[in-house]
Amino acid sequence: MPSLAELHARExxxxxETHPRSRELAExxxxxxxxxxxxxWMRKWPGGFPVFVREAKGARFVDVDGHExxxxxxxxxxAMTGHAPEPTxxxxxxxxxxxxxxxxxxxxxxSVSEELTRRFRVSAWQFALTATDANRFSIRLARHLTxxxxxxxxxxxxxxxxxxxxxxxxxxxxVGARSGNLGPPVDPAVTTRVVEFNDVDGLGRALADGRVAxxxxxxxxxxxxxVHPEPGFHDALRELTRRHGTLLAIxxxxxxxxxxxxxxxxxxxxxxxxxxxxxxxxxxxxxxYGFSAEMAARLAGTIELExxxxxxxxxxxxxxxxxxxxxxxxxGEVLTEEAFERMIPLAERWTDGVQAGIDESGLPWxxxxxxxxxxxxxxPERPRTGAEAHAAGNVALERYLHLYALNRGILLxxxxxxxxxxxxxxxxxxxxHTEVFRAAVSELxxx
Numbered sequence: 096m097p098s099l100a101e102l103h104a105r106e107x108x109x110x111x112e113t114h115p116r117s118r119e120l121a122e123x124x125x126x127x128x129x130x131x132x133x134x135x136w137m138r139k140w141p142g143g144f145p146v147f148v149r150e151a152k153g154a155r156f157v158d159v160d161g162h163e164x165x166x167x168x169x170x171x172x173x174a175m176t177g178h179a180p181e182p183t184x185x186x187x188x189x190x191x192x193x194x195x196x197x198x199x200x201x202x203x204x205x206s207v208s209e210e211l212t213r214r215f216r217v218s219a220w221q222f223a224l225t226a227t228d229a230n231r232f233s234i235r236l237a238r239h240l241t242x243x244x245x246x247x248x249x250x251x252x253x254x255x256x257x258x259x260x261x262x263x264x265x266x267x268x269x270v271g272a273r274s275g276n277l278g279p280p281v282d283p284a285v286t287t288r289v290v291e292f293n294d295v296d297g298l299g300r301a302l303a304d305g306r307v308a309x310x311x312x313x314x315x316x317x318x319x320x321x322v323h324p325e326p327g328f329h330d331a332l333r334e335l336t337r338r339h340g341t342l343l344a345i346x347x348x349x350x351x352x353x354x355x356x357x358x359x360x361x362x363x364x365x366x367x368x369x370x371x372x373x374x375x376x377x378x379x380x381x382x383x384y385g386f387s388a389e390m391a392a393r394l395a396g397t398i399e400l401e402x403x404x405x406x407x408x409x410x411x412x413x414x415x416x417x418x419x420x421x422x423x424x425x426x427g428e429v430l431t432e433e434a435f436e437r438m439i440p441l442a443e444r445w446t447d448g449v450q451a452g453i454d455e456s457g458l459p460w461x462x463x464x465x466x467x468x469x470x471x472x473x474x475p476e477r478p479r480t481g482a483e484a485h486a487a488g489n490v491a492l493e494r495y496l497h498l499y500a501l502n503r504g505i506l507l508x509x510x511x512x513x514x515x516x517x518x519x520x521x522x523x524x525x526x527x528h529t530e531v532f533r534a535a536v537s538e539l540x541x542x
Contacts, residue, residue: 096541103495109502110142116159117147139509141498151178153519156506165524167445167514168506172349175374175467176429177519183377186424187417196415203419210426211383214356215347215369219391222383222414226348226372227255229384230311232408233368234259237309237342240394245307247341249292251481253318254311254346255372262287264482291480292322295331302339309342309368314358317349320472320484320511321463329364342390344368348382351375352442352515353466354435361466376421377429383422429518438467438516441525445469445514448529455533456540467516492539499535500528 097105111118121144125131132138137145146158154177157163169175176183190203208220223229234246234257246259251273254260261276262283270284288307290297301307314329316322336343345366347357351374354361359369367390372382386394398406446469449462453471462471472478474487488511497507505528507514514528 097538098542099491099495099539102538102542103491103498106495106498106502107142110498113162113502114142114144114146114158114160118144120147120159121145136510141494141501141509146501153177153179154517154521154524155519162504164501164504164506165520165527166506167516167520167524167528168508169515169517170373170378171508171510171513172352172515173373174378175351175515175517176377176425177517178378180377180425180429180518182424182428183379183421186420187379190417190420193416195417196412198411200414201416201419203416203423204414207383207419207422207426208385210423211371211385214426215359215371215385216356217366217369217385217387219388220383220385221409222381222419223372224380224382224410224413224418225255226346226370226382227257228410228413229370229372229382230254230257230260230344230346233344233370233384234309234311235407236394237344237368239397240390241308241340241342243306243308243341244286245288246286247288247290247298247301247307247310249312249316249481250289251319251485252292252311252313252316254313255348257311259283259286260311262289264289264291291482292316293325293328293479295328295335298332299335302335302341305339307339307341309344310336311344311346313346313348314350314362314364315465316481316484317465317468317513318510319481320478320487321465321468321470322478322481322484323463323465325479329362333365342367344370347371348373349468350465351430352438352468354439355430355432358466374430375425376418377425379418379421381418381422434518435467437518438520441516441520441522442467442469442514444522445516445525445528448525449532452529452533452536456536458536458540468513470511470513472512495539496532496535500531503531505531 149157149159156166211220212218248260250264261273262270263273265271270289272279272283288301290301343366345359348371350358367387370384442464446462446464449471453460459475460473463477472487473489478484
C-alpha cells in the first residue's frame with residue numbers, strides 16, 4: 096500500500112492539475128508580494144500555493160478556477176457569521192455612505208456596548224480593530240492599575256500577536272520563546288510566567304509572590320487543539336487571582352462558539368476583563384474589551400486627560416463608525432440565540448461523523464467539540480494541557496488531510512484540524528465532510 100508521503104504526492108499532483116489559474120496567480124504574486132502571499136502565514140495552506148478566491152457567500156466560496164468549496168475554516172472564526180451576511184452588508188453599505196471613520200462616537204457605540212454587557216455581564220467597554228489589540232490594551236491597563244509588570248498565560252496559548260503571550264514552558268520548567276517567535280523584543284521570561292492549563296497547584300505557585308498583574312486566558316484552549324477546563328478549574332482560577340490581587344482577562348475570540356455570550360455566559364464566569372474580536376462584525380475588522388464594574392471603578396480617573404492619546408492604548412481607526420455599524424447588525428441579527436441553536440447541533444453531527452470515521456479506521460485519534468466548533472487530534476486521549484495537545488499534533492498528517500479535503504471541495508483551518516459551523520452551514524455540508532474524512536482515514540489506515 097502507498098505510504099503517507101506517496102498519498103500526499105498524489106494529492107499534490109491532483110491539486111496542481113486542477114488549479115491552473117490559482118497557480119498562475121501565485122507565480123505572478125512572487126514579483127511584488129513577499130514570498131508570493133499578502134500575509135506571510137498564507138504560505139501554510141497545503142498544495143504548494145493557496146487557492147485564490149473569486150467570491151464567497153454563506154458557508155461556501157468559489158475559487159478562480161471555478162471550484163466550489165464548503166468552508167469550515169470561515170476565516171479561522173473571522174467569518175463565523177458566514178460570508179457576507181445580509182444584515183451586516185446592509186449596515187456597512189448604509190454607514191459607508193454616511194462616513195467611515197471620524198474619531199467621534201456614533202449612536203451605534205451605545206447599542207453595541209449595551210448588547211455586549213447583556214451577553215458577557217461586564218459593563219464598561221472599549222473598542223479596537225483586532226483581538227490582538229484588545230488583549231494588548233488590557234495588559235497595559237492591568238499593569239497600570241496594579242503597578243505590577245508580569246503577565247501569566249497558559250502553555251501553548253494563543254492571543255494574537257501579543258509579545259508577552261509568545262512564551263512556552265521548556266522541559267526544565269523554564270519560560271522561553273515559543274518556537275517560531277520572530278524577533279522577540281526581550282526574553283519572554285522577563286515579562287511572562289507560563290503555567291500548564293488545568294494545573295491549579297502550578298498556578299498558585301506562580302501567583303503567590305504578588306508580582307503578576309494579569310492572567311490572560313481563553314476559557315478553553317483552542318489554538319493548539321481544544322483543551323477543556325477540568326471541573327473546578329475556573330473556580331480555582333478566579334479564587335487564586337482574587338486572593339493574590341491579580342486581574343483576570345478571559346479571551347472569548349474563539350470561544351464565542353459556545354453561545355451568544357461565549358464560555359463566560361454559558362458557564363457563569365466572573366472575569367475582570369473580557370476580550371473578543373474576529374466574528375463580531377461579520378468580517379469587518381473590529382474587537383472589544385470590557386471591564387467589570389469593580390475594575391472600571393478602580394480605573395476611572397487614573398489616566399490623565401493630557402495623556403489619553405499617547406498612553407499606548409487605542410488607535411486612530413479604533414471605534415470607527417463602519418466597524419460599530421457592522422457590530423450592531425451582526426450581534427443583533429446574525430450571531431443570535433437562534434443561530435447558535437442551529438450551529439451547535441451541526442457541530443455535534445460533525446463530531447459524530449469524524450468519530451465514526453476514526454472508529455472504522457482503528458486509528459488512535461480522538462475528536463472533541465466546544466460549542467459550534469470541533470476538532471480532531473492525533474492521539475487517543477483528550478488532552479488536559481497545552482503540552483499534551485501540542486504533542487498530539489502531526490504536521491505531515493495535517494497537510495495530507497487538509498489537501499485531501501481541499502481536493503474534494505472542503506476547506507479546513509490550516510493551522511490545525513478545526514471545523515466551525517456558521518448560521519449558513521447545512522447538514523449536507525457536514526455529511527460531505529464525513530464522507531471525505533472517512534475516505535481519507537481509510538486510505539491512511541491501509542498505508
